[in-house]
Amino acid sequence: MSLSIAASTQALSAETVFDLLLRVRQKSPRVHAITNAVAQTFTANALLALGAVPSMTISREEVAGFAASTDALLVNLGTLDDARRQAIPVAIEAAKKAGKPVSIDPVFVDRSPLRCAFAQELMAFKPDLVRLNEPELEALFPERTKAEAAIANGAVLTVTGVEDKIESKGEDYRLRNGHPLMARVSATGCAGGAVVAAFASVEPDTALAAACGLSVFNIAGEMAAAQAGGPGSLVPELLDALYSMTSRDIETRLKTA
Amino acid sequence: MSLSIAASTQALSAETVFDLLLRVRQKSPRVHAITNAVAQTFTANALLALGAVPSMTISREEVAGFAASTDALLVNLGTLDDARRQAIPVAIEAAKKAGKPVSIDPVFVDRSPLRCAFAQELMAFKPDLVRLNEPELEALFPERTKAEAAIANGAVLTVTGVEDKIESKGEDYRLRNGHPLMARVSATGCAGGAVVAAFASVEPDTALAAACGLSVFNIAGEMAAAQAGGPGSLVPELLDALYSMTSRDIETRLKTA
Amino acid sequence: MSLSIAASTQALSAETVFDLLLRVRQKSPRVHAITNAVAQTFTANALLALGAVPSMTISREEVAGFAASTDALLVNLGTLDDARRQAIPVAIEAAKKAGKPVSIDPVFVDRSPLRCAFAQELMAFKPDLVRLNEPELEALFPERTKAEAAIANGAVLTVTGVEDKIESKGEDYRLRNGHPLMARVSATGCAGGAVVAAFASVEPDTALAAACGLSVFNIAGEMAAAQAGGPGSLVPELLDALYSMTSRDIETRLKTA
Numbered sequence: 001m002s003l004s005i006a007a008s009t010q011a012l013s014a015e016t017v018f019d020l021l022l023r024v025r026q027k028s029p030r031v032h033a034i035t036n037a038v039a040q041t042f043t044a045n046a047l048l049a050l051g052a053v054p055s056m057t058i059s060r061e062e063v064a065g066f067a068a069s070t071d072a073l074l075v076n077l078g079t080l081d082d083a084r085r086q087a088i089p090v091a092i093e094a095a096k097k098a099g100k101p102v103s104i105d106p107v108f109v110d111r112s113p114l115r116c117a118f119a120q121e122l123m124a125f126k127p128d129l130v131r132l133n134e135p136e137l138e139a140l141f142p143e144r145t146k147a148e149a150a151i152a153n154g155a156v157l158t159v160t161g162v163e164d165k166i167e168s169k170g171e172d173y174r175l176r177n178g179h180p181l182m183a184r185v186s187a188t189g190c191a192g193g194a195v196v197a198a199f200a201s202v203e204p205d206t207a208l209a210a211a212c213g214l215s216v217f218n219i220a221g222e223m224a225a226a227q228a229g230g231p232g233s234l235v236p237e238l239l240d241a242l243y244s245m246t247s248r249d250i251e252t253r254l255k256t257a
Numbered sequence: 258m259s260l261s262i263a264a265s266t267q268a269l270s271a272e273t274v275f276d277l278l279l280r281v282r283q284k285s286p287r288v289h290a291i292t293n294a295v296a297q298t299f300t301a302n303a304l305l306a307l308g309a310v311p312s313m314t315i316s317r318e319e320v321a322g323f324a325a326s327t328d329a330l331l332v333n334l335g336t337l338d339d340a341r342r343q344a345i346p347v348a349i350e351a352a353k354k355a356g357k358p359v360s361i362d363p364v365f366v367d368r369s370p371l372r373c374a375f376a377q378e379l380m381a382f383k384p385d386l387v388r389l390n391e392p393e394l395e396a397l398f399p400e401r402t403k404a405e406a407a408i409a410n411g412a413v414l415t416v417t418g419v420e421d422k423i424e425s426k427g428e429d430y431r432l433r434n435g436h437p438l439m440a441r442v443s444a445t446g447c448a449g450g451a452v453v454a455a456f457a458s459v460e461p462d463t464a465l466a467a468a469c470g471l472s473v474f475n476i477a478g479e480m481a482a483a484q485a486g487g488p489g490s491l492v493p494e495l496l497d498a499l500y501s502m503t504s505r506d507i508e509t510r511l512k513t514a
Numbered sequence: 515m516s517l518s519i520a521a522s523t524q525a526l527s528a529e530t531v532f533d534l535l536l537r538v539r540q541k542s543p544r545v546h547a548i549t550n551a552v553a554q555t556f557t558a559n560a561l562l563a564l565g566a567v568p569s570m571t572i573s574r575e576e577v578a579g580f581a582a583s584t585d586a587l588l589v590n591l592g593t594l595d596d597a598r599r600q601a602i603p604v605a606i607e608a609a610k611k612a613g614k615p616v617s618i619d620p621v622f623v624d625r626s627p628l629r630c631a632f633a634q635e636l637m638a639f640k641p642d643l644v645r646l647n648e649p650e651l652e653a654l655f656p657e658r659t660k661a662e663a664a665i666a667n668g669a670v671l672t673v674t675g676v677e678d679k680i681e682s683k684g685e686d687y688r689l690r691n692g693h694p695l696m697a698r699v700s701a702t703g704c705a706g707g708a709v710v711a712a713f714a715s716v717e718p719d720t721a722l723a724a725a726c727g728l729s730v731f732n733i734a735g736e737m738a739a740a741q742a743g744g745p746g747s748l749v750p751e752l753l754d755a756l757y758s759m760t761s762r763d764i765e766t767r768l769k770t771a
Contacts, residue, residue: 038297038313040552044700049745056552059595062626081316112319186301231306232496239746295554295570338573369576443558488563489753
């Protein structure tokens with residue numbers, strides 16, 4: 001599905017990306033992540049390496065409190081069980097009420113009709129960010145007009161692939177960072193979504209935040225792949241890179257259309 | 258408990274092991290793993306490093322869909338909670354109906370009578386593979402005749418220990434790869450079981466698939482132990498070894514009786 | 515909140531710390547940990563690296579059996595969901611009945627009133643160890659007298675911070691090991707709590723066990739930070755250090771008030 005609503009595709013400068021990274025490091029935003037069981041540890045560690053403060057409870061009873069006092073909410077639909085299904089709407093409502101950015105990552109909606117229907121219901125909450133790959137995009141929005149309606153409603157869509165596309169009613173971005181080895185590690189996409197959520201907590205232009213956050217994460221992946229002997233050593237290297245990334249790293253590696 | 262039903266114990270050639278590894282890498286089989294909370298990340302990463310595609314939901318509502326569209330199903334009974342207990346029979350039934358190989362790993366049945374009874378009920382589904390250590394074997398099959406009946410019913414039993422024994426109604430195998438440091442890392446057995454499940458999806462001779470998959474995993478452990486400074490660095494090294502293993506690595510290290 | 519009930523603060527010798535570490539390695543104690551989803555893998559791996567044997571089920575039905583046959587029970591309140599909430603009192607009761615030391619780690623009680631109330635109820639079980647940071651201490655014991663009453667009741671409080679304080683009705687300890695990079699990895703505190711629980715299973719003087727266990731964990735963190743390129747590589751390095759720590763490592767690094 002090709003989407004192109006914005007008037008123009010915006011280039012991204014290394015300076016802007018680094019400026020937002022510094023703002024994340026300085027603010028130490030709280031990010032509450034309701035994420036899948038496979039991704040929880042890597043996601044928490046990615047947020048900490050970045051300088052953010054993760055919380056991760058999925059308890060229906062507690063989640064509203066955490067979501068209301070967070071700076072950003074990430075909802076990832078992997079390993080969607082009863083507990084998560086009950087907690088998610090409560091958390092989104094609380095975060096929205098508190099004016100915090102809400103990101104949704106509808107993992108594997110192309111493989112589970114039930115999960116897809118649930119994700120479609122969540123769109124009624126008007127999430128600020130939705131991150132998906134092409135098959136998930138086709139499943140979530142079977143008609144192109146529905147995706148366009150979501151964007152018109154204010155959602156920023158990040159469609160990941162060889163080229164990552166960020167679509168919004170304002171600017172669009174085309175990003176080309178990342179490394180194939182990242183796909184050989186579980187939950188890199190999920191952890192990347194949490195990094196983007198952290199960026200959205202320091203920058204009200206959500207499309208710009210998504211473009212910068214995703215670039216930082218994917219550059220960390222490239223830096224890691226340059227050091228790693230395989231997907232196992234990629235994980236610690238990627239976290240180290242997120243932690244130590246300099247403006248020079250971004251200048252050298254940033255690839256936007 | 259000593260089991261010896263097969264007429265003969267078969268040697269394993271490095272060539273055969275590598276051939277199956279290549280077939281896994283080429284097919285990129287989907288493996289759905291209902292596994293314990295401690296093992297989920299390592300298991301997903303082992304499958305990805307190997308070249309397989311993991312999915313891991315434990316939701317009763319979703320699991321039939323995932324199990325029906327997978328190439329192999331792994332059921333590990335660690336951290337067996339309500340959600341897992343409800344999902345497991347549904348998943349096994351769906352995988353069996355779709356003709357996909359089903360592996361069961363009855364972790365700690367020697368420490369929980371309830372879990373043991375549950376595992377015994379699962380035997381009625383005629384799983385293709387059961388992986389256990391000696392205490393778990395004694396608990397699951399208190400009488401030797403019950404283990405023999407399971408094998409006669411078509412199950413391939415992998416009994417892990419200093420020497421790993423693969424028992425089937427066809428050939429048996431005796432395997433001696435692996436490294437003591439692997440026991441100092443949580444979920445190595447669980448991740449190894451997932452690797453075996455992936456092998457069973459490319460090779461209908463389940464005992465052969467188990468022998469090859471277990472050998473590959475344990476050789477990866479040996480390669481990792483040769484590099485690692487301890488159990489912490491063993492994990493990334495093992496995943497890197499799974500990813501990069503060559504025919505030469507297998508030739509050099511394979512140890513069968 | 516400043517607490518000072520004990521008559522004196524005790525210094526800790528490297529010899530004593532190493533002696534307890536050897537006793538843990540020799541006994542290979544079973545530690546059952548009901549811990550949060552983010553911490554499970556790291557906690558299990560820390561226990562294994564140390565030489566202990568972890569089990570981690572949170573199932574209400576099974577947990578009593580595991581807790582009764584363990585050598586120490588750790589209860590960590592992170593990601594407190596229904597399953598955990600139901601399992602925790604059952605597990606504590608079983609461990610107490612079997613005379614095994616019980617540790618409670620009331621994570622984030624300062625951010626969730628419901629969780630705080632639950633933690634306060636758990637104090638009625640007279641846990642042997644409670645580990646918390648200053649904000650959690652203030653939340654759990656809003657009045658100083660309640661903390662003092664818990665200590666008088668036999669609880670050993672470990673209050674973590676730049677300086678870690680161990681408060682008991684016997685000796686107190688002040689500990690200064692650790693490294694800032696440890697705070698950039700999720701669940702280091704949780705894994706450290708599990709290490710302390712293992713120490714409590716080999717030494718009836720719980721305050722001494724806590725002081726030694728925490729010192730070992732924090733020294734492992736320092737050793738790791740000296741090698742690591744960031745928080746990602748800190749994790750494998752820390753586990754390797756726990757596994758290989760010598761008396762010389764402790765002598766060189768131990769810092770007590």
